[in-house]
Every structure is written in structure tokens, then in C-alpha cells.
Amino acid sequence: MRVRIESDGEKLALTELQDWLARDPRARALSVAAVSTPGPTMGALDALEIVLASAGDIANFAVGYAGWRLARAGGRVRGARTLTFGSSTVDVSGLDPEQLADLLRRLEAGDSNDDDVQS
Numbered sequence: 001m002r003v004r005i006e007s008d009g010e011k012l013a014l015t016e017l018q019d020w021l022a023r024d025p026r027a028r029a030l031s032v033a034a035v036s037t038p039g040p041t042m043g044a045l046d047a048l049e050i051v052l053a054s055a056g057d058i059a060n061f062a063v064g065y066a067g068w069r070l071a072r073a074g075g076r077v078r079g080a081r082t083l084t085f086g087s088s089t090v091d092v093s094g095l096d097p098e099q100l101a102d103l104l105r106r107l108e109a110g111d112s113n114d115d116d117v118q119s
Contacts, residue, residue: 001052001108003085010079014045017080020068027064062101
């Protein structure tokens with residue numbers, strides 16, 4: 001399962017999230033790739049693409065994301081709050097780790113044949 005976390009106009013948030021996941025003991029094993037778009041802001045980070053290959057990966061990402069969100073500016077969520085999987089786009093900023101993991105499992109079950117993430 002591939003998901004994409006969009007910048008939501010705040011590209012620094014993606015860099016911070018990528019760094020956080022790389023340092024998190026459980027989430028650092030996840031495949032996290034930066035996605036940038038060519039153009040006037042060449043090389044600017046637009047999204048993170050994350051591969052979740054197992055139920056453990058889903059849980060580790062959910063806990064890592066929630067930890068990052070809580071650590072940022074007193075839990076205020078700016079940027080990196082839109083998750084895209086297939087044709088589904090969801091604001092995950094208000095979800096706790098269990099709710100996010102449940103959402104990811106439901107998205108995977110409902111769209112398991114679509115391995116591509118929408119831009």
C-alpha cells in the first residue's frame with residue numbers, strides 16, 4: 001500500500017515529518033520517499049510517499065505521524081495533514097494513532113487493487 005502525505009502549502013512540514021519518521025525507532029524502517037515537482041520551485045518538496053507493506057507498518061506510521069503532530073508547535077497541525085491513497089484524499093490532522101491506523105486499513109481493504117497514489 002502506497003500513501004502520500006501532501007504539503008498543504010507548507011513544505012517545511014514535510015521535511016520535519018520525514019526527519020521525524022527517520023528518527024522514530026519503529027517508523028524509521030518504513031520506505032519514505034520525497035516527491036518534488038519540476039517547475040518554478042524546482043526541487044521543492046511537495047509530498048512524501050510512504051510504502052506500508054504490513055499491518056505493523058500501518059501501526060508504526062500512525063504512531064510516528066501522531067507523535068510528530070503532537071511534538072510540533074504544541075500539537076497545532078499546519079501542513080502535511082492530507083493523506084492520499086488511490087482516489088481517496090483525507091485530512092488526518094484530527095486522528096489519533098488508532099483512528100489513523102484504522103482508516104489506513106479500511107482504505108487498503110476497499111481499494112486493494114490500486115497500488116498507485118494520485119498526484
